[in-house]
Amino acid sequence: MTKLDRPVIIFIGQPNSGKSTLFNAIAGYKAQTSNFPGTTVSHTHSEVYIEGKVLRIVDLPGTYSLNPVDPAERAALAHLFQEPPDLIVNVIDASLLGRSLELTLELLELERPLVVALNMVDLAEKKGVKIEISKLASLIGVPVVATVANRGRGIKELLHLCLDCLEKGGCRPVAPRWAADVEKYIQSLVKSLPPNFCGLANPRFTAIKLIEAGDTFCHEILEEISPELKIRVEEVRRQLEALRSMPAYEVLAAERHHLALKLFEKASKVERGRRVSFEEKLDSLLMHPFIGYPILIFIFALFFFLIFIIGNPLEQLLLKPWSWLNFWIHHQPGPPVLKAILDGLSQGVGAGLAIVFPYFLPLLLLMSFLEDLGYLARAGFLLDALMHRIGLHGKSVAPFILGFGCNVPAIMGTRILESSRDRLLTSLLIPFIPCSARTAVILAIVAFFLGPWWALGYYLFHFIIVAFVGRLLASFFKEPSPGLILEIPSLKIPSIKTILTKVLWQLRSFIQFAWPVLIAGSLGLSCLQLIGLDHWINQIFKPLVKDVLGLPANLGVTLMFGFLRKELSLLMMLQALGIDYLSLPQTMTRTDLVVFTAFVSLFIPCLSTVVIIWKEISWRAALLSILLNLTTATLIGSLLRLLL
Amino acid sequence: MTQRVVRLVEAPQGVPLRIIDLVGGPGVRRRLLNLGFHPGDLIERNSNALFGGPVLVKNLTTGTNVALGLGIAQKILVEIVDDQT
Numbered sequence: 001m002t003k004l005d006r007p008v009i010i011f012i013g014q015p016n017s018g019k020s021t022l023f024n025a026i027a028g029y030k031a032q033t034s035n036f037p038g039t040t041v042s043h044t045h046s047e048v049y050i051e052g053k054v055l056r057i058v059d060l061p062g063t064y065s066l067n068p069v070d071p072a073e074r075a076a077l078a079h080l081f082q083e084p085p086d087l088i089v090n091v092i093d094a095s096l097l098g099r100s101l102e103l104t105l106e107l108l109e110l111e112r113p114l115v116v117a118l119n120m121v122d123l124a125e126k127k128g129v130k131i132e133i134s135k136l137a138s139l140i141g142v143p144v145v146a147t148v149a150n151r152g153r154g155i156k157e158l159l160h161l162c163l164d165c166l167e168k169g170g171c172r173p174v175a176p177r178w179a180a181d182v183e184k185y186i187q188s189l190v191k192s193l194p195p196n197f198c199g200l201a202n203p204r205f206t207a208i209k210l211i212e213a214g215d216t217f218c219h220e221i222l223e224e225i226s227p228e229l230k231i232r233v234e235e236v237r238r239q240l241e242a243l244r245s246m247p248a249y250e251v252l253a254a255e256r257h258h259l260a261l262k263l264f265e266k267a268s269k270v271e272r273g274r275r276v277s278f279e280e281k282l283d284s285l286l287m288h289p290f291i292g293y294p295i296l297i298f299i300f301a302l303f304f305f306l307i308f309i310i311g312n313p314l315e316q317l318l319l320k321p322w323s324w325l326n327f328w329i330h331h332q333p334g335p336p337v338l339k340a341i342l343d344g345l346s347q348g349v350g351a352g353l354a355i356v357f358p359y360f361l362p363l364l365l366l367m368s369f370l371e372d373l374g375y376l377a378r379a380g381f382l383l384d385a386l387m388h389r390i391g392l393h394g395k396s397v398a399p400f401i402l403g404f405g406c407n408v409p410a411i412m413g414t415r416i417l418e419s420s421r422d423r424l425l426t427s428l429l430i431p432f433i434p435c436s437a438r439t440a441v442i443l444a445i446v447a448f449f450l451g452p453w454w455a456l457g458y459y460l461f462h463f464i465i466v467a468f469v470g471r472l473l474a475s476f477f478k479e480p481s482p483g484l485i486l487e488i489p490s491l492k493i494p495s496i497k498t499i500l501t502k503v504l505w506q507l508r509s510f511i512q513f514a515w516p517v518l519i520a521g522s523l524g525l526s527c528l529q530l531i532g533l534d535h536w537i538n539q540i541f542k543p544l545v546k547d548v549l550g551l552p553a554n555l556g557v558t559l560m561f562g563f564l565r566k567e568l569s570l571l572m573m574l575q576a577l578g579i580d581y582l583s584l585p586q587t588m589t590r591t592d593l594v595v596f597t598a599f600v601s602l603f604i605p606c607l608s609t610v611v612i613i614w615k616e617i618s619w620r621a622a623l624l625s626i627l628l629n630l631t632t633a634t635l636i637g638s639l640l641r642l643l644l
Numbered sequence: 645m646t647q648r649v650v651r652l653v654e655a656p657q658g659v660p661l662r663i664i665d666l667v668g669g670p671g672v673r674r675r676l677l678n679l680g681f682h683p684g685d686l687i688e689r690n691s692n693a694l695f696g697g698p699v700l701v702k703n704l705t706t707g708t709n710v711a712l713g714l715g716i717a718q719k720i721l722v723e724i725v726d727d728q729t
């Protein structure tokens with residue numbers, strides 16, 4: 001048990017109920033939020049000081065029930081059972097109260113200290129649902145607080161209540177009972193549990209999970225620990241099935257469903273015949289079977305051009321001082337070591353500031369807007385049919401779109417997929433999607449020198465590659481994808497504050513983690529050049545760089561750094577060629593530029609991506625991904641060289 | 645009261661439908677139950693994405709919106725509920 005002077009509070013709730021937003025409102029922005037069920041796929045911890053007390057709070061992935069069906073849900077439940085918290089905060093989307101209460105009922109069955117945060121009451125009211133808080137609290141037997149997490153409303157009350165529960169040791173609910181005929185069988189199984197059986201929470205809960213969890217809950221080991229119990233469990237299952245003529249787990253699910261609806265009816269009033277809201281009207285356009293597609297294309301094009309329109313002048317503005325600085329360094333007297341270090345530093349700092357930042361910032365802003373609006377799920381809906389062509393379904397669209405931000409969270413995001421086949425296939429395809437760092441550099445270089453249309457074409461070209469490789473990979477998998485089941489969250493117009501907070505947080509992590517790597521890379525290259533080692537590395541890569549791709553051999557050394565972060569290869573191109581940004585066209589032809597960018601952005605998943613594939617899937621998958629990318633990049637690179 | 649059991653993909657749009665049965669494997673059934681789709685619930689089928697895309701389904705009982713791939717929508721049996729009753 002945890003020490004009560006630093007109690008642990010976990011946030012559990014159905015996906016998209018606002019757990020991470022609530023967590024951030026308490027702990028400061030630490031957990032990614034967006035209007036998509038399945039944003040959080042692993043836990044985030046934080047220690048907070050409230051009224052002189054230290055609380056350890058944990059944000060978890062959303063889970064629809066305590067019978068997990070995907071790895072993200074399993075991660076949430078591991079926290080609930082492996083290190084029992086001192087208090088559970090069940091976060092509920094008030095606008096979906098009837099359904100959300102099904103999980104609440106399951107949590108009540110645990111009979112552990114519980115508080116309900118009735119979140120999104122603003123949306124519920126908009127929908128015409130009025131909830132009587134005190135009535136709901138007395139019905140379920142635990143305290144309920146109304147909150148609006150994204151505006152910080154109700155947070156104080158919630159924390160106060162949590163502290164109160166922890167201090168007084170209260171808020172322990174009694175498990176709600178079901179229909180007498182069902183309850184009879186549950187109790188009979190409870191009596192058959194061996195006296196020292198290593199169950200969960202309490203005997204009734206253990207019995208329930210034995211009945212309904214199927215293969216997911218210690219079914220195999222049950223055979224070994226207690227064969228008699230296993231026989232009893234199967235007997236009770238058959239009895240329940242005979243009682244309601246449906247599978248046993250559905251009998252229990254139906255019990256909770258009916259109870260939840262009854263609670264919902266008692267605790268709330270639904271106002272009928274209200275006007276259709278602006279969001280709903282907009283939504284029917286976005287999801288329209290015909291109009292939805294032009295809108296999707298329009299949004300994509302707008303996205304692209306806005307980034308370019310904002311990024312381009314910003315880049316021009318920032319490039320000038322940077323080239324002056326470089327010029328100044330080159331013309332200073334001094335020992336070559338010092339000069340090399342200064343040069344490396346200025347290249348690294350300047351590349352981050354003048355090339356990545358101008359495009360990265362608008363990209364983050366727009367992504368954040370689309371995410372918080374809820375467009376990811378809509379895109380998944382619209383693109384499902386297309387995804388079937390490459391052996392996947394619409395749910396993979398969300399990890400793909402996340403991939404445009406960064407491939408690493410995108411691959412973690414595949415945890416929301418139910419089948420391991422879909423997870424593997426999606427993870428293998430994600431490295432082909434240009435992440436924001438790559439996009440920024442592609443825009444900075446391709447669009448800057450060749451014009452925005454080239455960059456757009458280049459982007460589309462990535463989609464074709466994803467489709468092609470996907471098609472190819474899918475033909476190796478015999479079993480079909482199980483198909484799309486995706487909740488579409490209500491459209492939410494995000495506030496500027498929400499967007500800005502999120503973007504600032506992402507920028508901070510770029511400055512903290514990515515920029516130092518850029519600077520270190522540039523410094524590394526400077527040092528290599530100083531001692532002449534770059535020459536040797538170029539020799540090794542020469543067959544590939546010069547003979548296959550027809551590029552200047554000097555670029556070989558940049559590939560080594562590209563493995564760290566792909567944009568490094570492109571940024572270092574100048575340093576490796578020993579030229580200034582603006583004089584690039586004199587050294588590299590248009591074909592050279594396109595071939596090099598294409599090769600670099602495909603040739604190998606960056607180090608962190610390889611590591612995450614290894615961790616999330618397997619080392620075999622990581623290896624396969626490397627080979628797949630290398631082959632594709634070489635093929636595409638040489639093909640482009642011939643065609644252009 | 646008219647009673648006609650059809651697959652969700654074949655059901656008309658914009659009218660209340662009652663879920664009669666979910667006939668998928670246990671994985672699909674569990675997912676649907678978790679999302680709040682139970683036999684007996686009233687649902688409404690909305691638009692269909694193009695090119696054999698998914699069906700958009702609204703659960704009138706709980707207020708949830710879910711996109712279901714065609715393969716999944718095949719596995720949901722519904723009856724058409726007469727509005728007058």
Ligand SMILES: Nc1nc2c(ncn2[C@@H]2O[C@H](COP(=O)(O)OP(=O)(O)OP(=O)(O)O)[C@@H](O)[C@H]2O)c(=O)[nH]1
Pocket residue numbers: 013014015016017018019020021022032033034035036037038039040041060061062063119120121122123147148149150151371372373492498
């Ligand atoms: N209108 C309104 N929006 C909210 C409220 N709380 C959160 N949101 C928004 O709802 C969306 C989902 O919030 P998250 O905090 O990411 O939800 P979550 O429960 O962590 O979701 P998962 O991690 O996917 O399980 C975000 O776009 C939030 O800005 C609220 O009280 N009112």
Ligand SMILES: [Mg+2]
Pocket residue numbers: 019020021031032033039040060061062
């Ligand atoms: Mg979350």
